[in-house]
């Protein structure tokens with residue numbers, strides 16, 4: 001199968017495989033999933049829901065949503081990340097979180113179709129060809145009408161505007177690696193990872209069979225979040 005050809009670990013970002021980096025990740029990221037949960041609730045999240053989080057990292061979102069749904073599958077390609085989320089789930093006594101070491105392209109979903117798929121700051125690890133395959137796989141495991149919450153570093157500007165938007169973004173770099181992403185780390189993102197333009201990503205989302213319901217690029221035009229429903233009609237041809 002084509003999707004199995006890519007070694008996703010090789011694209012995961014070396015830092016995400018490093019247990020020392022992973023141990024400091026929550027402090028560095030300071031991610032609060034409260035608003036994300038509000039959006040999922042508005043779209044029907046309840047105690048019967050199944051949620052899959054792709055690129056779940058240390059499990060911040062997965063563990064937060066677990067108390068409001070039936071089950072969560074937290075998928076990440078990094079063994080160190082999966083180890084960390086398993087430890088956190090055990091410490092919290094969460095029994096409805098399944099932590100799976102797998103990737104967008106290698107995860108096999110054996111149970112009933114998911115109601116929600118959530119992915120934050122992870123899809124950009126795949127080059128565009130593989131992003132399209134990943135989106136198709138996500139559509140395949142979501143029930144018709146189910147929701148894809150996709151939040152990522154996506155460039156919502158024209159190539160001629162890149163100089164301005166990218167330099168403004170690099171200027172937001174943190175002072176130290178412990179407290180956030182420094183200018184140097186943002187540069188690594190730009191050079192070694194695969195954030196793409198919104199006007200390339202959006203047709204991929206739609207072609208996989210999703211309808212984009214809401215999109216927000218923010219002021220920086222460097223981050224985008226999408227709320228998409230799986231179209232009952234199936235993928236565009």
Ligand SMILES: C[S@@+](CC[C@H](N)C(=O)[O-])C[C@H]1O[C@@H](n2cnc3c(N)ncnc32)[C@H](O)[C@@H]1O
Pocket residue numbers: 008009011012013016017029031054055056057058060075076077078081102103104105119120121122125126
């Ligand atoms: C920047 S972190 C984001 C973690 C978490 N979603 C968050 O928002 O805090 C990116 C995560 O994506 C994971 N990742 C990278 N490539 C992946 C892939 N192909 N499949 C699944 N996870 C992947 C990394 O291991 C890492 O945990």
